[in-house]
Amino acid sequence: MRKIFLLSLLCLGSLIFAFEEIDALFFEARSERNTERILQIIQTLESRGDLNQSSELLTILADCYLEYGDWGVAKEQKEKTLEQARKYAEAAIKLDSQNGKAHYIAGAAIGRLAQYKGIIQSLFMLGDFDKYINKAISLLNENNEKERLYKTFALIASGMRYRDVPWPLYDYKKSEQLLFEAANLTPNYSNIYLELGYLYVKTNNKQKAKEMFQKVLEMEPHPLLVAAHFSAVKTAQEEFEKLK
Template identity: 65%
Template sequence: MKRLFSVLAIVYFVSIFSYLFALNADDLNKLFYEARRDHDKDKILRVIKEIESFDGYTKDSRLLTILADCYLEYGNWGVPDKEKEKTLEKARANAEAAIKIDQKNGRAYYIAGAAIGRLAQYKGIVQSLFMLGDFDKNIDTAIKILDENDEEGRLYKTFAYIASGMRYRDVPWPLYNYKKSEELLNNALKLTPNYTNIYLELGYLYLKTGNKDKAREMFQKVVNSPAHPWLVKTHEEAVASANEELKKLK
């Protein structure tokens, strides 16, 4: 009887812990958003540690998605160059694990595609071409299933359109289609017109097509526009890049 009571007590406390942790998923997601907004390494590492310390995270699509997003961002701006590839591999692996659990997880599809796109930059042209199919599949699926009427869904659908627009504009995939790139970036702009990085990417596109006046207009919009409230540090970096391009265009 005593042993049975002990077992029941353990089950009860495990259930309570799991319940409390589930409530904290929103807090972890918010903390990730703050870390991305400010490029705060301490906060993003805290989210990673919190999730990976929970035994059940590998069976939870949402926690895997938040974790994957942490590694994607951390791999972009938080680690030395020699650690970027390994960190992006973790982003891809966790996003793909999230998709296996929930095939309607649009955010995870975007993260998987974005991680593949960034990883392709570390590969040769031939090897990167083998990754193109996986990139397109993930990004196209994200665009298809993300709900633009939901605030988070709209933001990630915007990111997916930008990623696809850049895919048709840049290496490592030598399959240029500048008209398609412009269409996709403008789709992103319609969804989130206050995300100045879209103007930056359009500016780079117009430089490639030789339309310097249009490029100058886009870079000036970056400089003159306020930051998206959840992407402040990204905006600051975009302004610095736009100013550099404007100097070259004088």
């Protein structure tokens, strides 16, 4: 009942929410990939007079834009949306240089923005990506449930970087190491095994790739990442069929 009440106030543009309440609503909206709720949270946060004085609120807003840019916005709007994610994450870091979640979001936004740049420009962005992601990994506390999840995200992002970026050189061993570190932290997050599957496809290890994709198909969803899981299942099924 309280959650329904909070969502109703969001629809009315209420500005009364504490950080913990908005954070909870964001996690639910992300788990469901609910575009309407993400937009409501964005609108609420951007209308707050205290936004630019709060690293925590700026971080949630940046995270909203990162998620919205990933799955909620039309293709032609993705780059602009990810730029907003980076802007708000960097503003959060200016207020609190020890904000590990904001470092992850800044790095992830840069990594996704690189897809829209030319090869040369995207390589120049690699230094900023590494800086933010490595800082996130060092700062995030794996003994805190939500910070552990973001540390997992950062390890996955770094693993994908060593798997997919040709400069300085591909490092498949490093990629595997980072992805297994992520799996050790959050073993019930299916996207880790999806990315390991892609790694083994790339290294021509068909049997291991099939094992990873099969694992995704057999897993239950992480309770905070339900829609992401079902998206991973769909992709894993397609990739598994290719390997038959």
